[in-house]
Amino acid sequence: MTLIHEPDLGTPARQSEVLVTVEVDGKMVMVPAGTSVMRAAALAGVGVPKLCATDNLEPFGSCRLCLVEIEGRRGTPASCTTPVEDHMRVTTQTPQLAGLRRGVMELYISDHPLDCLTCAANGDCELQDMAGAVGLREVRYGYEGANHLDALKDETNPYFTFDAAKCIVCSRCVRACEEVQGTFALTIAGRGFDSKVSAGGHSFVDSECVSCGACVQACPTATLTEKSIIDAGQPDHSVVTTCGYCGVGCSFKAEMKGNEVVRMMPFKDGKANHGHSCVKGRFAWGYATHRDRVLSPMIRSKITDPWREVSWDEAISYAASEFKRIQAKYGQDAVGGITSSRCTNEETFLVQKLVRAGFGNNNVDTCARVCHSPTGYGLKTTLGTSAGTQDFDSVEAADVIVVIGANPTDAHPVFASQMKRRLRAGAKLIVVDPRRIDLIKLPHVEADYHLPLRPSTNVAVINAMAHVVVTEDLVDHAYVQERCDPAAFARWAAFVAEERNSPEALEATTGVSAADLRGAARLYATGGNAAIYYGLGVTEHSQGSTMVMGIANLAMATGNIGRPGVGVNPLRGQNNVQGSCDMGSFPHEFSGYRHVSDEGVRTMFEDAWNVGLQSEPGLRIPNMFDAALDGTFKGLYIQGEDIVQSDPNTKHVTAGLGAMECIIVQDLFLTETASYAHVFLPGSSFLEKDGTFTNAERRISRVRKAVPPKAGLADWEITIALSKALGYDMAYSHPSEIMDEIARLTPTFAGVSYDRLEELGSIQWPCNEGAPNGTPIMHEAGFVRGQGLFMVTEYVPTEERTNDRFPLLLTTGRILSQYNVGAQTRRTANVVWHDEDRLEIHPWDAENRGINDGDLVTITSRIGETALRALISERMQPGVVYTTFHHPDSGANVVTTEFADWATDCPEYKVTAVQVNRTGQRSEWQLDYLALREATTQVAGSSTDTR
Amino acid sequence: MAHADTMVHKANQIALFFATFPHDEAVEGVANHLRMFWAPRMRREIISYVENGGAGLHELADEAVRRLVPVPDAH
Numbered sequence A: 001m002t003l004i005h006e007p008d009l010g011t012p013a014r015q016s017e018v019l020v021t022v023e024v025d026g027k028m029v030m031v032p033a034g035t036s037v038m039r040a041a042a043l044a045g046v047g048v049p050k051l052c053a054t055d056n057l058e059p060f061g062s063c064r065l066c067l068v069e070i071e072g073r074r075g076t077p078a079s080c081t082t083p084v085e086d087h088m089r090v091t092t093q094t095p096q097l098a099g100l101r102r103g104v105m106e107l108y109i110s111d112h113p114l115d116c117l118t119c120a121a122n123g124d125c126e127l128q129d130m131a132g133a134v135g136l137r138e139v140r141y142g143y144e145g146a147n148h149l150d151a152l153k154d155e156t157n158p159y160f161t162f163d164a165a166k167c168i169v170c171s172r173c174v175r176a177c178e179e180v181q182g183t184f185a186l187t188i189a190g191r192g193f194d195s196k197v198s199a200g201g202h203s204f205v206d207s208e209c210v211s212c213g214a215c216v217q218a219c220p221t222a223t224l225t226e227k228s229i230i231d232a233g234q235p236d237h238s239v240v241t242t243c244g245y246c247g248v249g250c251s252f253k254a255e256m257k258g259n260e261v262v263r264m265m266p267f268k269d270g271k272a273n274h275g276h277s278c279v280k281g282r283f284a285w286g287y288a289t290h291r292d293r294v295l296s297p298m299i300r301s302k303i304t305d306p307w308r309e310v311s312w313d314e315a316i317s318y319a320a321s322e323f324k325r326i327q328a329k330y331g332q333d334a335v336g337g338i339t340s341s342r343c344t345n346e347e348t349f350l351v352q353k354l355v356r357a358g359f360g361n362n363n364v365d366t367c368a369r370v371c372h373s374p375t376g377y378g379l380k381t382t383l384g385t386s387a388g389t390q391d392f393d394s395v396e397a398a399d400v401i402v403v404i405g406a407n408p409t410d411a412h413p414v415f416a417s418q419m420k421r422r423l424r425a426g427a428k429l430i431v432v433d434p435r436r437i438d439l440i441k442l443p444h445v446e447a448d449y450h451l452p453l454r455p456s457t458n459v460a461v462i463n464a465m466a467h468v469v470v471t472e473d474l475v476d477h478a479y480v481q482e483r484c485d486p487a488a489f490a491r492w493a494a495f496v497a498e499e500r501n502s503p504e505a506l507e508a509t510t511g512v513s514a515a516d517l518r519g520a521a522r523l524y525a526t527g528g529n530a531a532i533y534y535g536l537g538v539t540e541h542s543q544g545s546t547m548v549m550g551i552a553n554l555a556m557a558t559g560n561i562g563r564p565g566v567g568v569n570p571l572r573g574q575n576n577v578q579g580s581c582d583m584g585s586f587p588h589e590f591s592g593y594r595h596v597s598d599e600g601v602r603t604m605f606e607d608a609w610n611v612g613l614q615s616e617p618g619l620r621i622p623n624m625f626d627a628a629l630d631g632t633f634k635g636l637y638i639q640g641e642d643i644v645q646s647d648p649n650t651k652h653v654t655a656g657l658g659a660m661e662c663i664i665v666q667d668l669f670l671t672e673t674a675s676y677a678h679v680f681l682p683g684s685s686f687l688e689k690d691g692t693f694t695n696a697e698r699r700i701s702r703v704r705k706a707v708p709p710k711a712g713l714a715d716w717e718i719t720i721a722l723s724k725a726l727g728y729d730m731a732y733s734h735p736s737e738i739m740d741e742i743a744r745l746t747p748t749f750a751g752v753s754y755d756r757l758e759e760l761g762s763i764q765w766p767c768n769e770g771a772p773n774g775t776p777i778m779h780e781a782g783f784v785r786g787q788g789l790f791m792v793t794e795y796v797p798t799e800e801r802t803n804d805r806f807p808l809l810l811t812t813g814r815i816l817s818q819y820n821v822g823a824q825t826r827r828t829a830n831v832v833w834h835d836e837d838r839l840e841i842h843p844w845d846a847e848n849r850g851i852n853d854g855d856l857v858t859i860t861s862r863i864g865e866t867a868l869r870a871l872i873s874e875r876m877q878p879g880v881v882y883t884t885f886h887h888p889d890s891g892a893n894v895v896t897t898e899f900a901d902w903a904t905d906c907p908e909y910k911v912t913a914v915q916v917n918r919t920g921q922r923s924e925w926q927l928d929y930l931a932l933r934e935a936t937t938q939v940a941g942s943s944t945d946t947r
Numbered sequence B: 001m002a003h004a005d006t007m008v009h010k011a012n013q014i015a016l017f018f019a020t021f022p023h024d025e026a027v028e029g030v031a032n033h034l035r036m037f038w039a040p041r042m043r044r045e046i047i048s049y050v051e052n053g054g055a056g057l058h059e060l061a062d063e064a065v066r067r068l069v070p071v072p073d074a075h
């Protein structure tokens, strides 16, 4: 392996139909009109010296190093800011240009510390490179004059330093923060000699900076440098892989020294991120080597026994013998498995195969149950495919962007940056959310409409929008006629047109002003290309699936599906939640969303797997707990999910787990779920294995092994071993063979293979004979299901209502620096930004209860009680409180109820009626939790604290 | 059975979604949903619940359950 260097062409690519021919130093090159001379030269193989230019930023023209001569023009224009013209003849090297460049470099170097040999950027410094390139041999100005060599370092950010003495004030960082990230945290303060980079007058950690790393990547000197590089030195080899955190699926180069990862560098050629990143993927990978990682298999017969470290063989054969015993005693259906959205497609496919073929039942489910299962159901019903319709780049063609129940700047930050860029360029924005999320007002971005609905009234809002579209005749009739089922459309149109669905009639229910709602609906229907992006604020409701259908209805009625710039786009949470659903993780369907009762499909799997398969759906996760409490479900194999922390109504979950006889947990850490386990199989992080992830835009990207599995086996190998011990042999020597099997058995993946992925970089499914290079935009020629199906979406109020005892509505979400249940991010320096979960409460509600910012408060629902510190915030509307669930002792799910989506059982996390009061102490559950945690995480003969 | 309430609640939620459809379509919608997504053991439970009076069930759910045929577990 070598270190991958991506060429820097100096300025961004331009799109144009018109091609122009340019001659650079005698070499001819053809480029799109609008391309800079610098980029054209680079494409012709001629590197022009540069410092302030880089190809992911607009040219700025400040350093004057890139001067060239152009035939017929006077002077020496800067090649980065000069666009090419047809038949232009450019010369990049003359004695005069060389002299000018040397002069520029002399000035820079005279104010630069000459500690190159001990500098962290040694070997990766553009200033150093340019000094070499221009042939700098002397610095006539001397180092005695006024300089910045004593400027102070800012080391407050946990991941990078700012060493002002080394700054050449090229503004690349400032521009990266603006153009790439869209945060505008940096400015150049002062003028002339006094100008310097400033994080708004604050230290980095106290500034608006969100630690995305774009400025660090852009900096041509050692001024902004990763602390990991300062500690370890420059990397010597790298592999391209995919981020293991969120559903954006950013591509990174994992850069290493030996078997140690020293930096994660966003990959410019990554189609989901185009070289950008967020704090999690870029910096928060330290958990992979955290001392809490369990590296030895462990077993115990009771959860109150200490763990006993054993060999892989012993752990696997113990687990297998327990499952065999349970099945012999309680029946074939008494065991099941849970696949992980953090593991690869190949690993997920194997777990569901193990359950169906090895256990001989369909009791397999996945954590998508608790997040986007309604997306699958709703989009499959209406459009025919359980996935979003667009690629991320489609947003660049959107004129109106609607964000419903999603908080992209925190949860999908890299896509949010792309969306913000489009909004700064003039697209309109409608936000439907109970909270004032950041996107509503940002530098140069302001929502045209914010519809602050009461939690749980999504369907009422979407019906009211549809009412406006239908009654004001904003329907795209030609589109509907051509593509949709006419009877279903007529029925739906008649339904939404009823007066009870008007914005005015629903105003009292939703809390949204009828005028605003009408305005938003008109804008959506008539503003050009309109795209809807939604998140868990849509799905995690008792009407989650209904709302997804409501969104699809609205998009079909206005002709907003089937081309760039439009669409219905679920923002998926975990890195591989799309993939885990695609791979057949649900109890009722095989890979590619085909029902187990489908005779033809099942026979194909039976032949391929050489075993009979059940034709009836198996148990969903909550049903597994019910069955466990009934005494009919006794064994569960859980790959990489922490259901105790992530699933609702914790007490029901733990009671269910407590009633089982053998729980196998395969994970990196002793998770909350592991407290209830009898077998612990140490898993591998995304850096330790080969495979693929599928992101929110259906993009399949390679995960490449950067370092060997710390505990010895990759997760797919563990599943194979377990299966073999159970008597069902799966023979694969590499994940590519698993993908080949997936492709053979799944029509939407038919054209996918590791070779093709190598060739194309990434592939968006469907990829088959009809679409050999994949499908960025779906439903272009017509809906996958044939005719688009409008579904009537009656608003049914949730039964979870406020009353005198529980007058507030609790809703949950997450923040940028932490991820899901936090098992990974809590084990990184990201805790600087979020070291505890807080309860956000409106000042009015706080005052009524005598609550001050920072007070410990109890949150009580009819299910349970927990205590958190209060954060008084006007982002909430009165009557609504909010918290995150990144820390296990917060117990947010101790209070959430068992109410769930009617179609998919996706829990109603977003709505719980609660009361909030000041308190002096943690809740009983929290105290019990700490005691139980203490009691169930002991390892025999070990003094290490594995928590 | 410990979770009869939950089961009735779930079935009623499904019924409420289909309630706006014409009667026969609605009943078939609910029945089909139960066939597609409920494991055989859960369907057997709700069938026997209906046979024992089906207290608290939405009428569409009740009618839909009567269209289900019990399927045994695999052993």
Ligand code: SF4
Binding pocket: A166, A167, A168, A169, A170, A171, A172, A173, A174, A197, A218, A219, A220, A221, A223, A224
């Ligand atoms: S910190 Fe780096 S990128 Fe920013 S102005 Fe200084 S040298 Fe340029």
Ligand code: SF4
Binding pocket: A173, A176, A177, A178, A181, A183, A184, A185, A186, A208, A209, A210, A211, A212, A213, A214, A215, A216
């Ligand atoms: S890390 Fe990102 S947000 Fe922070 S200053 Fe740099 S570019 Fe801006």
Ligand code: SF4
Binding pocket: A243, A244, A245, A246, A247, A248, A249, A250, A273, A277, A278, A279, A280, A281, A282, A412, A413, A414, A415
């Ligand atoms: S946006 Fe998501 S995929 Fe990209 S770096 Fe951040 S966490 Fe990783």
Ligand code: FES
Binding pocket: A049, A050, A051, A052, A053, A060, A061, A062, A063, A064, A065, A066, A067, A078, A079, A080, A081
């Ligand atoms: S690179 Fe062109 S002026 Fe700096």
